[in-house]
Amino acid sequence: MIDGFIAIYIFMLAAFTGYEVISRVPVILHTPLMSGSNFVHGIVLVGAMYALFHASSTLEQVIGFIGVVLAAGNAVGGYVVTERMLEMFKSSGQKKPAGGHHS
Amino acid sequence: MNLLTPEIARWIVDAAYILVAFLFISGLKKMSSPVSARGGIVWAGFGMIIATLVTFIAPFSEHALPTQLATNFGLVIIAIVVGGSLAWWSGRRVAMTDMPQMIALYNGMGGGAAAAIAAVELYAGNAHGVVFSTLAVVGALIGAVSFSGSGIAFAKLQGLIKRSFRFRGQQVFNLALLVSVAIIGIALISGFHATPAAVTAFFAVALVLGITMTVPIGGADMPVVISLYNALTGLAVAFEGLVLQNPAMIIAGTVVGSAGTLLTQLMAKAMNRSLGNVLFAGFGESSSAASGPVTGSQKPIEASDAGVMMAFGQKVIIVPGYGLAVAQAQHKVWELAQLLQSRGVTVKFAIHPVAGRMPGHMNVLLAEAGVPYDLIADLEEINAEFETADVALIIGANDVVNPVSRTDKGSPIYGMPILNADKANNVIVIKRGQGQGFSGIENGLFYLDNTRMLYGDAQGAVNQLIQAVKSVG
Numbered sequence: 001m002i003d004g005f006i007a008i009y010i011f012m013l014a015a016f017t018g019y020e021v022i023s024r025v026p027v028i029l030h031t032p033l034m035s036g037s038n039f040v041h042g043i044v045l046v047g048a049m050y051a052l053f054h055a056s057s058t059l060e061q062v063i064g065f066i067g068v069v070l071a072a073g074n075a076v077g078g079y080v081v082t083e084r085m086l087e088m089f090k091s092s093g094q095k096k097p098a099g100g101h102h103s
Numbered sequence: 104m105n106l107l108t109p110e111i112a113r114w115i116v117d118a119a120y121i122l123v124a125f126l127f128i129s130g131l132k133k134m135s136s137p138v139s140a141r142g143g144i145v146w147a148g149f150g151m152i153i154a155t156l157v158t159f160i161a162p163f164s165e166h167a168l169p170t171q172l173a174t175n176f177g178l179v180i181i182a183i184v185v186g187g188s189l190a191w192w193s194g195r196r197v198a199m200t201d202m203p204q205m206i207a208l209y210n211g212m213g214g215g216a217a218a219a220i221a222a223v224e225l226y227a228g229n230a231h232g233v234v235f236s237t238l239a240v241v242g243a244l245i246g247a248v249s250f251s252g253s254g255i256a257f258a259k260l261q262g263l264i265k266r267s268f269r270f271r272g273q274q275v276f277n278l279a280l281l282v283s284v285a286i287i288g289i290a291l292i293s294g295f296h297a298t299p300a301a302v303t304a305f306f307a308v309a310l311v312l313g314i315t316m317t318v319p320i321g322g323a324d325m326p327v328v329i330s331l332y333n334a335l336t337g338l339a340v341a342f343e344g345l346v347l348q349n350p351a352m353i354i355a356g357t358v359v360g361s362a363g364t365l366l367t368q369l370m371a372k373a374m375n376r377s378l379g380n381v382l383f384a385g386f387g388e389s390s391s392a393a394s395g396p397v398t399g400s401q402k403p404i405e406a407s408d409a410g411v412m413m414a415f416g417q418k419v420i421i422v423p424g425y426g427l428a429v430a431q432a433q434h435k436v437w438e439l440a441q442l443l444q445s446r447g448v449t450v451k452f453a454i455h456p457v458a459g460r461m462p463g464h465m466n467v468l469l470a471e472a473g474v475p476y477d478l479i480a481d482l483e484e485i486n487a488e489f490e491t492a493d494v495a496l497i498i499g500a501n502d503v504v505n506p507v508s509r510t511d512k513g514s515p516i517y518g519m520p521i522l523n524a525d526k527a528n529n530v531i532v533i534k535r536g537q538g539q540g541f542s543g544i545e546n547g548l549f550y551l552d553n554t555r556m557l558y559g560d561a562q563g564a565v566n567q568l569i570q571a572v573k574s575v576g
Contacts, residue, residue, distance in 0.1 A: 014357035017361075019362065041213050056171060059226060068182035077194045
């Protein structure tokens with residue numbers, strides 16, 4: 001259990017952390033980073049699971065079920081597309097992936 | 104069950120969430136450099152797996168187990184499999200050009216999930232006290248708006264909705280919706296009318312508000328809106344995390360909320376738009392396509408001549424725009440660049456922040472073709488270099504190289520930082536025809552004395568250039 005003020009402390013420190021972590025990101029990574037942060041809020045899955053575990057009526061179960069489906073979609077989809085994008089970033093020193101085949 | 108006492112279960116969950124928070128934050132940190140970015144998403148991925156697994160233990164940390172736990176366990180597993188596999192399937196096969204709308208879609212799902220959590224809490228009457236019910240209601244509003252708004256953003260970018268719907272008094276209408284959702288929300292918080300019907304009405308109005316807020320916004324501004332909804336979803340998750348007293352949700356949601364807000368500001372700035380302008384005014388409404396003081400004529404060039412010009416140059420800077428991606432010509436351009444490199448020509452790619460459909464999108468598309476990221480320079484890095492370039496090759500880009508933005512105060516793109524391609528010794532523009540950019544503005548660059556137009560679609564024209572360079576021998 002988190003006491004009220006402790007929660008506010010966490011909230012404030014996390015807000016600064018998010019701002020600082022991103023502040024020096026180069027433009028070339030904006031799209032993957034947006035996708036990556038989109039993945040991170042997929043943590044909503046944890047809350048949706050909690051809500052469905054505690055559902056006691058059919059209505060709550062239905063809404064909770066939809067919530068978990070959506071949250072799982074957010075987490076898994078966010079991961080897959082971010083990973084696909086970042087996988088492609090290579091520097092000149094690294095082995096080049098398939099693409100520009102020619103002599 | 105003897106081993107897993109509520110105390111031990113609680114301890115495992117709490118300890119795991121600390122690890123999860125660490126993995127998320129350091130993952131995001133790694134994602135802010137191209138060298139370590141790939142590792143960053145993997146770290147965050149591990150965090151998500153740990154968080155999910157440990158949450159299955161969480162119900163046992165309570166002294167009284169939830170009443171329908173066995174059934175709900177099954178439902179949770181089915182829901183994760185259904186949602187996860189659909190997202191996996193769609194995420195694997197989406198084309199890189201369609202990435203922005205896919206991010207919008209997944210983001211909307213997160214917002215919807217946050218709203219669903221709030222809905223369960225509100226229908227069940229679990230959110231006790233003014234503080235908790237306020238957090239639940241505000242989180243629900245933000246989540247629901249993000250859900251339906253992101254859905255519209257997806258539909259627009261996917262081409263399912265082709266026009267921007269605007270009508271007289273639209274902003275008054277939206278304001279009325281906002282006021283009514285606030286009134287219902289306050290009624291729910293005060294517990295005065297916290298009936299299931301009121302909860303339903305609250306969500307209905309919130310969902311409609313997300314739709315009516317997003318439909319008038321033009322496709323070009325959509326990336327900023329998606330980024331905003333991304334930040335909002337993070338905030339909604341944090342609020343629901345406060346309601347559920349779940350530190351992992353509070354930390355991850357807040358970090359995304361603030362990081363997303365910063366990212367939204369950066370994007371809006373790169374597009375020379377303020378956030379308020381994006382949300383409350385359609386593009387080009389204030390000044391309708393002012394015809395700038397453009398004189399002269401467009402001078403065509405043959406691919407063979409252009410090829411010779413580049414093959415014997417010292418430095419070539421390629422400026423790719425979205426037209427390149429639409430024509431799927433990234434691979435061909437990289438082939439051309441490699442061909443020039445093998446002749447000793449220095450080749451660089453200059454990317455404007457808004458090239459592609461959102462900032463950084465063009466980098467992804469070039470990376471897909473195998474272009475190393477150290478050959479790709481952004482606006483501040485490259486602008487001084489155009490003066491020393493023999494050729495600036497513009498492919499499918501228009502507004503981002505339009506010098507009118509420096510001089511014409513009446514132009515909608517006045518003040519937008521541009522790539523100084525006009526400063527290069529020679530400019531070659533590959534373009535379909537004599538049309539205008541998305542903003543409908545004449546491009547002064549096309550009429551300069553040192554500019555030559557190579558008409559054709561990007562794929563075909565670049566192919567001709569490759570042949571031309573090859574035949575130079």
